[in-house]
Amino acid sequence: MxxxxxxxxxxxxxxxxxxxxxxxxxxxxxxxxxxxxxxxxxxxxxxxxxxxxxxxxxxxxxxxxxxxxxxxxxxxxxxxxxxxxxxRVWKEPVMVPKWTRLSESAHVAEPFAQPLTITALGKSVSTPEGGVQAEVAHFATFEDLKAADASEVEGKIVFISNRMERFKTGAGYGPAVRARGAGASEAARKGAKAILIRSIGTDTHRLPHTGGVNYEEDAPKIAAAALSNPDADQLVRILGYGETVRLDLTIQTTMEEPVEMFNVIGEVxxxxxxxxxxxxxxxxxxxxxxxxxxxxxxxxxxxxxxxxxxxxxxxxxxxxxxxxxxxxxxxxxxxxxxxxxxxxxxxxxxxxxxxxxxxxxxxxxxxxxxxxxxxxxxxxxxxxxxxxxxxxxxxxxxxxxxxxxxxxxxxxxxxxxxxxxxxxxxxxxxxxxxxxxxxxxxxxxxxxxxxxxxxxxxxxxxxxxx
Ligand SMILES: [Zn+2]
Missing domain, CATH: 3.40.630.10 (Zn peptidases)
Structure with a gap:
């Protein structure tokens, strides 16, 4: 004020x-x-x-x-x-679903075969046994995915390449993070097999950023992962050749029933x-x-x-x-x-x-x-x-x-x-x-x-x- x-x-x-x-x-x-x-x-x-x-x-x-x-x-x-x-020191119970990361890998199959550095997003489901092999459907932003016709997405791996902007206040996070939170359900409703996003982060290191995905009740659940910023740049360049780009993607995770955790409280x-x-x-x-x-x-x-x-x-x-x-x-x-x-x-x-x-x-x-x-x-x-x-x-x-x-x-x-x-x-x-x-x-x-x-x-x- x-x-x-x-x-x-x-x-x-x-x-x-x-x-x-x-x-x-x-x-x-x-x-x-x-x-x-x-x-x-x-x-x-x-x-x-x-x-x-x-x-x-x-x-x-x-x-x-x-x-x-x-x-x-x-x-x-x-x-x-x-x-x-x-x-005074005490605990108040909280029931928390138990998500576990097991493994994740991604490779460009064609045109330029090579591995990509990814991390599964928190709460992501697994890919089907044997992983997903599919063509990439590239969108610059979450809004572009939203506006797309299902025919552009069906059977493909969606890739959203929006880059988070750097601000002292962190104001770049809100607009960019929609791809992470809501991208999976939006892509799944249009028939995508999986989703990859550019990491919601401002660095240039080859370390991907995880974070929660929010599956909506009325959409199928597909596996979701983030590419590191340099890997997202690489994939954008590969797509720039105008050829069909196919990826192999495997994610293994588990989600178990909620377990009892606690908010821990200390009082003066x-x-x-x-x-x-x-x-x-x-x-x-x-x-x-x-x-x-x-x-x-x-x-x-x-x-x-x-x-x-x-x-x-x-x-x-x-x-x-x-x-x-x-x-x-x-x-x-x-x-x-x-x-x-x-x-x-x-x-x-x-x-x-x-x-x-x-x-x-x-x-x-x-x-x-x-x-x-x-x-x-x-x-x-x-x-x-x-x-x-x-x-x-x-x-x-x-x-x-x-x-x-x-x-x-x-x-x-x-x-x-x-x-x-x-x-x-x-x-x-x-x-x-x-x-x-x-x-x-x-x-x-x-x-x-x-x-x-x-x-x-x-x-x-x-x-x-x-
Ligand atoms: Zn925090």
Whole structure:
């Protein structure tokens, strides 16, 4: 929200009879602000987040949702919360379908025989026994596939070659990722045997990006995989010769019945209103290719470290509690977050006073966005001011709360976005290159510092964000 919006909101509320005039705003105590500043500066000298991230990515590594590795990660999280001295630590059950990657291979059969580097998309079904041998039907974008006649697609392997654009905000992801999410069902409805997409990623490495495919109920299920960016370029060049291009594609996966997993929760108890809490979210599952350092080990480490720094170093506990939720199975479709929102809606959702999520890698925070009651904007502005020395500005857009915490936003919880610089995020996202060496410990400290400011002030201010 901009200053102009704030003034408009204030003017509007005065016009409505002084609902939230300046005189009635619940003030933020100087003492709270001073403590937040001290904690922010301590965070800049503290490597707890990096140590947590190194521990998770080294001792557990990749942790595909519903796999034994996700269960190990959940045990890791419970043990860490207890070791760090969180007041309450518990698990809430989540049922998660169990998808397993077995093998994948692709070759150009003609005109220029050669292997291609691919990865099966998450939740992809297998190709029929013996694989698929078929001609390629090339579309530049998902929209082109949508517009195509079934006769162009039937019996073929669809290839969508759209390239994701690089932006600091990650704005290139939304338009590009439709090919991954919705491409398979669209192609299958038109009779395709399988689908290959260009990786949804901004790198030039020969490492394909996985990610979930969303099969629609009313469409047949066909195997889906992503080519690395250089392999997609190669296939486009081969198609450019104008000859018939035939591929061999084999994908083997399994999908088993849902198994019981958990959202793991650690809470720091508030001093005056312990039954109200600020929510810090992230997800504990990762894809199976890398070690899930940036997606989303970083978010796990940042939020755990921020809450822990407050409980260890604040002169007194903030008024309200701080609830750190490590969601299960985000990558398979926000499964943990959806089940959490369902379980708490109509029960204690009103005690979730505000929340945010760290799930955009390990780049520095550069902007703060919010979706709160106008009478709480002065508190968010103060948070942004305290984050100013960290390089953070007030964002000129509403917050949505991130993929998981956004599910709580949908059922009425106010949210903030601590927007991170995602310029390089999609070079690594969902690839084998998502490993600890890509994380800058200094940027991780900066993230914790920003989260500490938000968390402490939100928990200690007595007013409402709703
Ligand atoms: Zn993520």
């Amino acid at each position: 901009t200053m102009k919006n704030i003034l408009t909101a204030a003017a509007l509320s005065m016009a409505l009879g002084g609902m939230a005039t300046a005189a009635e705003l619940v003030p933020l105590a100087d003492e709270s602000v001073e403590t937040a500043k001290v904690l922010r500066d301590k965070a800049l000298e503290n490597d707890e987040a990096y140590e947590l991230l190194a521990s998770l990515t080294t001792e557990v590594g990749a942790r595909l949702a519903a796999s034994p590795k996700e269960a190990e990660a959940q045990a890791w999280a419970v043990a860490k919360f207890l070791e760090l001295g969180f007041d 108890t508030g001093s005056e209103a312990p039954d109200e809490f600020v929510v810090l979210g992230s997800h504990l599952d990762s894809w199976d290719l890398g070690t899930g350092a940036i997606d989303d080990g970083a978010g796990v480490a940042i939020t755990m470290a921020a809450a822990n720094l407050i409980q260890d170093m604040a002169p007194k506990r903030p008024r309200r509690s701080i609830r750190v939720i490590l969601f299960s199975a985000e990558e398979l479709g926000l499964i943990g977050a959806r089940q959490y929102a369902e379980a708490h809606e109509g029960k204690d959702i009103d005690k979730h006073i505000i929340g945010g999520e760290s799930d955009f890698g390990a780049g520095p925070v550069w902007a703060l966005a919010s979706t709160v009651n106008p009478a709480a904007l002065h508190v968010v502005d103060k948070m942004a001011a305290l984050m100013g020395p960290l390089g953070v500005v007030r964002a000129d857009r509403k917050a949505y709360g991130g993929p998981d915490v956004g599910q709580l936003g949908k059922v009425g919880m106010p949210v903030v976005d601590l927007m991170q610089d995602g310029t390089d995020y999609f070079d690594l996202h969902h690839t084998a290159d998502d490993t600890l060496d890509k994380v800058d410990p200094v940027a991780l400290r900066q993230n914790v510092a920003a989260w500490v400011v938000f968390t402490y002030l939100a928990a200690d201010w007595p007013g409402t964000f709703r």
